[in-house]
Amino acid sequence: MFAIELLPARHGDALWIEYGDAEHPHRILIDGGPSSTITRKAIESLIADRIGAESQREHDFELIVVTHIDADHITGLLKLFENRSIVLRPRDVWFNGWDHLPSDLLGAKQGESLSAAIVRNRMPWNADFAGRAVQVEDTGALPSLDLPGGMRITLLSPTRQALAALRPVWKREVEKAGLVPGQAAADERAKQPDVLGEKPLDPKALAAEPFENDPSEANGSSIAFIAEFDGKSLLLTGxxxxxxxxxxxxxxxxxxxxxxxxxxxxxxxxxxxxxxxxLDLLSLLDCERFLFSTNGDIYQHPDRVAVSRVITTHDGAGLEFNYQTQFTQPWESRRVKRKFHYSTRFPADGNQWLRVEL
Ligand SMILES: [Zn+2]
Incomplete structure (x- = not known):
């Protein structure tokens, strides 16, 4: 068994992975979404229902990964780690905190708080990397390891350069005393009238729109890896x-x-x-299922250009969304589906999140 659940993390990520024996699976938790009651309840109910009921195993999670410090990934985990009524026993926590960036300055607010919580809870921290940064070196083999239960992990991101680029950003964030970089622009964007849905979807034209790299240092520092188990392979990207x-x-x-x-x-x-x-990234993979974690808040994700790139390069692609929104609903169009041979999947009626069995 190898399954990933896209929890209701609003515009962020909270991913619950299980593998191995269906009765007593091994688990990986990736990010905890933003500060959101529904996300917190989803994670806490899973911990109570699935782990609480289990006879005491040494580790409840083989791995907890904080891909990067953006609020829509880190805040939910911070709340979870600070909740003293929940005791977690992860085998390791992967998180590139300030100590892992080459500098001696104080760290960003939430990163500092999360670091403190990891230490306070006596959780292992980047132990798989001997306490050093979770990163890909310029040369040599990609870091890889085998988790208990037979899961193979191969690290693809971040690079050392990407972590170094985060440093001044982290510093600036602290100096601004609690303001989130990019939030003002994002709020402005959110205020602008939504033009989606007015024009019929034209995936060919959309896919051909020029690509511009994401300039965010925080995003660039994301931990990304391939998880392989039982002949199945999942690329996790933050x-x-x-x-x-x-x-x-x-x-x-x-x-x-x-x-x-x-x-x-x-x-x-x-x-x-x-x-x-x-398109370059898509040209490097054969993939059946594309998982989108977002409710579209703030940044109006997923972008129709990104979805168009998927369906024009991967015949028979399965698009799987954890929310029905004005940004995911247009892909239900029978006309577009017929033309580009893809399928869509949403949480089943009454389900708050999407479970994907690989
Ligand atoms: Zn994010």
Whole structure:
């Protein structure tokens, strides 16, 4: 068994992975969404129902990954780690905190708080990397490891350069005393009238729109990796940059002596932003299922350009969304489906989130 659940994390990510024996699966938790009651309840109910009921195993999670410090990924985990009524026993926590960025300055507010919570809870921290940064070196083999239960992990992002680029940003954020960079512009964008849905979808033209790389240092520092189990393979990306993912994949393909990565599913980077899913990246993979985690708030993800790039390059693609929104609903169009041979999937009626069995 190998399954990923896209929890209701609003515009962010909260991903619950299980693998191994269906009765007593191993688990990986990736990000915890933004500060949101519904996300917190979803995670806490899963912990209570699935882990609470289990006879005491040494570790409840083989891995908890904080891909990067943006609020829509880190805040929910911070709340969880600070909740003293829940005791977690992860085998390791992957999180590139201030100590892992080459500098001696104080760290960003939430990063500092999360770091403190990890230490206070006596959780292992980047132990798989001997306490150092979770990062890909310029040369040598990509970092890979085998988790208990037979899950193989291969790290693709971040690079050392991407982590270094985060440093001044983190510093600035602290100096601004609690303001989130990019929020003002995002709020402005959100105020602008929504023009989606007025024009009929034209995926061919949309896919051909020029690609511009995501300039965010925080996103560029995202931890991204391939998780392989039982012949299935899942690429987890956080909000990673397309060029870093492509470079990591090229190294991976070279190591495996393959031309394209065979993926069972891709957690589409950055909630389906057009700036994180390039045609170059898509050309490096054969993938059946594309998973989108977002409710479209603030940034109006997934972007129709990103979805168009998927369906014009991957015949028979399955688009799987954890929310029905004005940004995902247009892809239900029978006309577009007939023309581009893809399918869509949403949470079943009455379900708050999407479970994907690989
Ligand atoms: Zn995000």
């Amino acid at each position: 909000d990673a940059r397309a060029d870093i993912l492509s470079a990591g994949l090229r190294r991976h393909l070279q190591e495996r002596n393959a031309s394209r990565a065979q993926l069972s599913a891709l957690k589409v980077p950055h909630h389906g932003s057009r700036n994180n899913l390039s």
